[in-house]
Amino acid sequence: MLARMDPIREAQRQWVAHGWADAADGMALVTSLVRVHQLVMERVDAALRPHDLSFARYEVLRLLSFTQDGQLPMAKLGSRLQVHPASVTSAVARLEKQGFVRRSRSDADGRVVLAAITDAGREVVEAATVSLNTEVFEKPGIEDVPGLTALLSQLRAAAGDTVG
Amino acid sequence: MLARMDPIREAQRQWVAHGWADAADGMALVTSLVRVHQLVMERVDAALRPHDLSFARYEVLRLLSFTQDGQLPMAKLGSRLQVHPASVTSAVARLEKQGFVRRSRSDADGRVVLAAITDAGREVVEAATVSLNTEVFEKPGIEDVPGLTALLSQLRAAAGDTVG
Structure with missing residues (x-):
């Protein structure tokens, strides 16, 4: 059987194993953001390509x-x-x-x-x-969309954005 | 006084006003992801530039x-x-x-x-x-880092990634 694994979880384990426990959660967050951005932009680009x-x-x-x-x-x-x-x-x-x-x-x-x-x-x-509404925005892929947006707003606010 | 506003919240209002209420939350999520990705990558790039x-x-x-x-x-x-x-x-x-x-x-x-x-x-x-650990990963900018990572994992899973 092919052992599939979560590469981000695996990196988090490596971070802790190398003595960087304080940075492990932040690394997983940043890497997750990069990955999710990539996945979402693939869908956005596909919806916009015909236009x-x-x-x-x-x-x-x-x-x-x-x-x-x-x-x-x-x-x-x-x-x-x-x-x-x-x-x-x-x-x-x-x-x-x-x-x-x-x-x-x-x-x-x-x-x-x-x-x-x-x-x-x-x-x-x-x-x-x-196209964007029907193919992407109405199918976000998770249930708690406002919850995720609110956490992302906290990150934006911490970086100096006006939010709310 | 200069009225500062949250451009994502403003777009969300416009979406509802145009009759796209079903897509408004998803639009705000995707736009927030794009913005947060941009903000985080600016910090990552700054930490990596000397290297x-x-x-x-x-x-x-x-x-x-x-x-x-x-x-x-x-x-x-x-x-x-x-x-x-x-x-x-x-x-x-x-x-x-x-x-x-x-x-x-x-x-x-x-x-x-x-x-x-x-x-x-x-x-x-x-x-x-x-550099990345001290300048970015140890200062993620929000309190509930694992909570945000977990919500992002749900999005990754919905797109077919192995997570967990």
Whole structure:
């Protein structure tokens, strides 16, 4: 019989055996987070693939579609999505090439670059949301979803995020 | 006063307002996972930077150092680390360039490529483990570390991982 094992539990045992007991639980947590992120992103990517979107680009479109006039300054996009300005620039550049976003200078302040969602962008983000909702978000894989989200919020708060 | 808000909680409200209540909790969970992964990896990368290692390369060295004779077939390395063969190949190639791993053909079966940790590899993985333990794993940022790891294990199990 093939002995299957949990590689994270096995690493935890090794940590204790090497005298790093104080760090064993934290190591298991971080390794579990990396693994779960990988598993969840595989499902997210599969749901978004037919729409030719990455999760980063989906989040840009989603956020723009929620604003009153469908546009935001690039800097605000980055701070709302909590990602690096360079990542926003590359996501928006790709979205513009796809015809889902248009960039322009603000009339009020020529130094400000605005990103605006197009009609095609609105269409694709609605379709992608349906895919994500039915294929991923409505089937999270565990019962206590709010409990897990609350524990993750504690981690976010400890790192300085505003939560609640 | 600047009104700070939790962007994930805000998205959850939007989901409910758009009639996607059934998917709102799952959306918040997935988005929280992505954010926590990003925050934790920033800390991991900072701890590993002085050792010129990524977490993927660290995990390869850590696993090899735990084996009896410091080597494993490439295919086994991939299955133990639960990553794509192409990722293992690129991590090991980089580690070989750094002098931390040596690749060779198995004497028993010439089709099998073995990855073996070098003395320099053993040295760097011990130093990197001390950094990770003190800077990240011993300061996870929440109290109920085993509780969070257990909930993440449920997600892993639902996706087909062996856990426990």
